[in-house]
Amino acid sequence: MKFDESQRGIGMTSERTRERLIDRLKEQGIKSGIVLDQIKKVPRHIFVDEALSSRAYEDTALPIGHGQTISQPYIVARMTEVLLNHVNGNKILEIGTGCGYQTAVLSPLFKKIYSVERINPLLVKTKKRLRSLGIYNVNYRHDDGWNGWEKYGPYDGIIVSAAAPQVPEKLLQQLEIGGILIMPFGEKEKQELVIVYRDGDTFDYKRLGAVSFVPLVKGKK
Numbered sequence: 001m002k003f004d005e006s007q008r009g010i011g012m013t014s015e016r017t018r019e020r021l022i023d024r025l026k027e028q029g030i031k032s033g034i035v036l037d038q039i040k041k042v043p044r045h046i047f048v049d050e051a052l053s054s055r056a057y058e059d060t061a062l063p064i065g066h067g068q069t070i071s072q073p074y075i076v077a078r079m080t081e082v083l084l085n086h087v088n089g090n091k092i093l094e095i096g097t098g099c100g101y102q103t104a105v106l107s108p109l110f111k112k113i114y115s116v117e118r119i120n121p122l123l124v125k126t127k128k129r130l131r132s133l134g135i136y137n138v139n140y141r142h143d144d145g146w147n148g149w150e151k152y153g154p155y156d157g158i159i160v161s162a163a164a165p166q167v168p169e170k171l172l173q174q175l176e177i178g179g180i181l182i183m184p185f186g187e188k189e190k191q192e193l194v195i196v197y198r199d200g201d202t203f204d205y206k207r208l209g210a211v212s213f214v215p216l217v218k219g220k221k
């Protein structure tokens with residue numbers, strides 16, 4: 001990853017500010033050194049509007065336009081850690097590219113990432129941003145993530161950054177045997193992060209606790 005662009009607003013994103021975020025994530029139970037290192041390296045201030053740069057290293061979600069948010073660093077770290085610990089292969093499907101922060105954190109950890117976003121203007125900006133950071137192992141698609149991305153499946157891991165009342169059936173079909181899917185289930189204030197393990201044609205679920213995501217909306221625009 002290149003960080004030329006990351007020099008923007010560098011005063012607000014000092015080493016110490018980032019260290020504080022890492023300390024907080026450790027306190028909350030993130031253990032993987034690889035994940036913590038990635039969170040430290042990825043310039044989160046590049047993913048939010050300049051007016052919000054000074055808040056980029058707080059452990060909170062922030063608006064990114066189109067009614068969407070950049071995920072909270074703790075959630076990005078937690079979901080990345082789950083994928084790292086459970087995925088044996090190298091092919092990841094991501095639903096809800098958004099501003100691309102989660103994608104950037106995942107990119108050096110897996111060989112290939114397939115990322116689907118339903119809001120095209122957001123996706124266009126994100127592709128440009130990730131390329132400016134030297135991230136090239138991502139394939140992007142403007143589509144409704146409820147359909148997954150059949151062409152390149154099955155996937156060793158699937159990560160969904162928006163909440164749905166149930167797992168989209170097509171995502172289960174596109175999950176490799178032995179693979180895992182991680183996503184928030186539920187509606188509005190009642191959501192829970194869940195891991196789905198595929199063992200043959202059976203699926204096991206493990207609940208990881210309460211979370212708050214934007215909804216997985218049907219259709220694209």
Ligand code: SAH
Pocket residue numbers: 068069070071076095096097098099100101102103116117118119122143144145146161162214215216217218219
């Ligand atoms: N991964 C982002 C989080 C983005 S917020 C990050 O790192 O910050 C969730 C994203 O999911 C939004 O961009 C939203 O437009 C997208 N989304 C919601 N429903 C979707 C769907 N059905 N298909 C694809 N993307 C969807």
